[in-house]
Amino acid sequence: MGLADIGIKFVLIVIIFAISLVVAMYSTYAERKIAAFFQDRIGPNRAGPFGILQPLADGAKMFLKEEIIPTNASGFLFIAGPSIAILTACIGSAVIPWGQKLTIGTHVVDLQVTDINVGILYIFGVVSLGVYGVMIGGWASNNKYSLLGAIRAASQNISYEISMGLSIIALLMMTGTLSLREIAEQQHGFWSHGWFTWNVFKQPLGFLIFIVCAFAETNRTPFDLPECETELVGGYHTEYSSMKLGFYLFAEYINMFVSGAVMATLYFGGYNFPFMHHLGLSENWVTILGMLALFAKIFFFIFFFMWVRWTVPRFRYDQLMDLGWKTLIPLAIANIIITGLVITFLNR
Amino acid sequence: MESLSNKRKEVESKPLNFWERIYLPSIFQGLGITMKHFFRKPVTVSFPEERREFSENFRGMHSLKRDEDGRERCTACGLCALSCPAEAITMIAAERQKGEENLYREEKYAAVYEINMLRCIFCGLCEEACPKEAIYLDGDYVPSEFLRKDFIYGKDKLVEAPLNQ
Numbered sequence: 001m002g003l004a005d006i007g008i009k010f011v012l013i014v015i016i017f018a019i020s021l022v023v024a025m026y027s028t029y030a031e032r033k034i035a036a037f038f039q040d041r042i043g044p045n046r047a048g049p050f051g052i053l054q055p056l057a058d059g060a061k062m063f064l065k066e067e068i069i070p071t072n073a074s075g076f077l078f079i080a081g082p083s084i085a086i087l088t089a090c091i092g093s094a095v096i097p098w099g100q101k102l103t104i105g106t107h108v109v110d111l112q113v114t115d116i117n118v119g120i121l122y123i124f125g126v127v128s129l130g131v132y133g134v135m136i137g138g139w140a141s142n143n144k145y146s147l148l149g150a151i152r153a154a155s156q157n158i159s160y161e162i163s164m165g166l167s168i169i170a171l172l173m174m175t176g177t178l179s180l181r182e183i184a185e186q187q188h189g190f191w192s193h194g195w196f197t198w199n200v201f202k203q204p205l206g207f208l209i210f211i212v213c214a215f216a217e218t219n220r221t222p223f224d225l226p227e228c229e230t231e232l233v234g235g236y237h238t239e240y241s242s243m244k245l246g247f248y249l250f251a252e253y254i255n256m257f258v259s260g261a262v263m264a265t266l267y268f269g270g271y272n273f274p275f276m277h278h279l280g281l282s283e284n285w286v287t288i289l290g291m292l293a294l295f296a297k298i299f300f301f302i303f304f305f306m307w308v309r310w311t312v313p314r315f316r317y318d319q320l321m322d323l324g325w326k327t328l329i330p331l332a333i334a335n336i337i338i339t340g341l342v343i344t345f346l347n348r
Numbered sequence: 349m350e351s352l353s354n355k356r357k358e359v360e361s362k363p364l365n366f367w368e369r370i371y372l373p374s375i376f377q378g379l380g381i382t383m384k385h386f387f388r389k390p391v392t393v394s395f396p397e398e399r400r401e402f403s404e405n406f407r408g409m410h411s412l413k414r415d416e417d418g419r420e421r422c423t424a425c426g427l428c429a430l431s432c433p434a435e436a437i438t439m440i441a442a443e444r445q446k447g448e449e450n451l452y453r454e455e456k457y458a459a460v461y462e463i464n465m466l467r468c469i470f471c472g473l474c475e476e477a478c479p480k481e482a483i484y485l486d487g488d489y490v491p492s493e494f495l496r497k498d499f500i501y502g503k504d505k506l507v508e509a510p511l512n513q
Binding site for chain 2: 312
């Protein structure tokens, strides 16, 4: 690995970091706009044309607000909470393959920060670390509502991680690899051997379980019980103000972006799009179009997250646990068995 | 037992069937409904740029009227203040001096006439109580201010502009 390669990697990391932050920033704007459209309103439209400067105004407001650390809060952990939350949100994107290889002059640029062969395990590790940010923050606030929110977040994330993992196992049995790059490569094109190549058409039930769990893992409605304004004031971030609160809210949107990317990569073909090699374009153009296709898929998922948020009411806590333990886990296990039988007997 | 209104309806509480228990059909139905609203025209009126049309009998800001010779009609009888359920109106009466006949129609007039727009509920009872047809709620809505004291409108804001000579 020469110096030039290291330089290219560094630039790539900075670009991906910047993109996830910008996408998260404009997700807040999109959320408000989309919520408005769903409710026959027009949403923020004062800051700049169509209100596109609204996220900047919100950010400036967050920075200028008074920084409050409650007297009885545990000082170090109180600051560590949001830091962990945003850190774990940001590092998840490291193993996502954003596109095929790009050739610039003599250099071949791999559009992925690192292709570790246990990519999915890495994602799962990061996701389960994410709950520590919420837990530590809720615990350190020394507030009963924060603590209740943190307890809910912890038990919800742990319960749904199980069925998420089980739904992935069925997928891994088919792909035979944990590397996200290879999984994306296997879904090349759109149609081959008389069936769709994208995993969602081979694992529809697995995808359904995965997306439900993704909603729970990112604490989005209908599983937003950790925040739950109507019951817990603000949930785990009740005591937070200023940019520390901003970090928590921001982490949620980055998580949405990353989980959209993971879902697109695992189930919707990643950077592959139909007819990608029948258009007569050069490799670089196919790569760039593929990247755009991936982002289109991610944006669709983000839109879907918001669409569901403004449609479905929040689950009750016992319903949430019932759904996780009594419905999704048995379903995921059944999915594994069916997948196993199909692989063994039909050899596909 | 026969119900009094005949509107009684037996409420069913059957256990949910399979499709209702897996939530998904109703969730997709809900997604369809919200998507219909997504493409509907917003009902928002962007206030300072656009204005909602007032109905003909809209009750807005008060105005104290003048008669056909441009004289103030109010005679400071106090019936409006008495009728006001929010106690928003106060006034101080004064006697018309010689030479002021072109200013005030009656022999007594309101030297000070104040309405607290924060108290006013725009019910229109002052308008109904007035025997001299001197007060009408025919104005615009009350604009916003930064200080409470600016909401106490005196005669400078309430009395109609003088007739053009």
